[in-house]
Amino acid sequence: MQSRLIYNSYMTHILIWNRAVMTAPSTSEYFPQVQRAAVVLSFLWFLHRWKTNFFTNAMANQVTTGVDRERLSALDKISSLSLMVLGVMALAEACGVAVQSILTVGGIGGVATAFAARDILGNILSGFSLQFSKPFSVGDNIKAGSIEGQVVEVGLTTTSLINPEKFPVIVPNSLFSSQVIVNKSRAQWRASVTKVPLRIKDIEKIPPVSEEIKAMLRANPNIFLGNDAPCCYLSRLEVSFAELTIGCNLKAMRKDELFAAEQDILLQAARIIRKHGAELGSTQQ
Structure with missing residues (x-):
């Protein structure tokens, strides 16, 4: 009985060793990819922390006016979005994924998706335009077509207002690109x-x-x-x-x-x- 237990233990160790020998070469192939991915993640983390500290210090500066703070906030959002997109692409390349091939194959699908999401893209582009052209700022009383109220927040896709009846109004940013904007607060x-x-x-x-x-x-x-x-x-x-x-x-x-x-x-x-x-x-x- 004891000899059978020793035999079974011996055979188990042999099987584990053979499995380890068979698996080790395939596992070692992923080490360069893991290393590249770690380098990319470290670099992205460094860029994210540097960006966050830069914009935090810039907006905390007493010399910075309200309009400059809004523009810095818009740049912060844009840079965060750009950093996320570039980070995903760089991480995919580091892991051996051919991003260019995926983009080429998905070109037709991308066109269809863009057509379906044209309203969202239009709102985002209009949001960028509002952030930099600044036809109005937070706190201004504006009128655009039949919409009138005080600006509470200018987001990436929508703008929040409080109308004269004190009801919150959410306006898609694309609306402002096709309407004449009257900014009552900037009148002398x-x-x-x-x-x-x-x-x-x-x-x-x-x-x-x-x-x-x-x-x-x-x-x-x-x-x-x-x-x-x-x-x-x-x-x-x-x-x-x-x-x-x-x-x-x-x-x-x-x-x-x-x-x-x-x-x-x-x-x-x-x-x-x-x-x-x-x-x-x-x-x-």
Whole structure:
């Protein structure tokens, strides 16, 4: 019994040794590929860490403005995507995969895939264009066609807005390439036109009222006097009323400040009208 156990153990060792001898040559063939793959992965890791540290330090710099930070963020995303694609191709080549042959054979399939994904590619290309041309930035109030709101985020494929009703709106980037974009936040001034009806019997008082209102507008610190001077004139004459038009350019300001400035102009104009003995009229015929 003991001799049989010794025999079985001996035969087991012989079989294991023969298997190891048969397997060792085939395993050694993969050592160069493993070494090349390790070198590629190490180099990719070094590039990734260097890229991350570079963009982190650049965006943390106090001298960098908000627009520059957005452009750096876009470059960070693009470089990460490029590094991933090149890394996969380099790793495949290091492992002995013929990437060029795969790309050549898959050319027809790639065309079909690109045609099917044309909307996604269009959004990505439009996203790149938005990141570098910068027609608007985060925080700007814009209008593009029927879409209007404040920009919250400019992504690679979509842009997030908050509309005037405070609802989130996700817009595909390709939409902006076919629409006229109005960026209200970058305007140096905003036109304000108000029409005030006066009684028809106060028509003789309109010239002094108009002159004093124009003087009030020129002295108002919220009025932009760069291009067009403030105006106040008789714009309409009906049987029951005379219409006085007050126009000016208000400086760029927040929405609440804009409403407060327009209210202040109307209140001062009403005081001037009453000061000259005139009264507001009715537009009812």
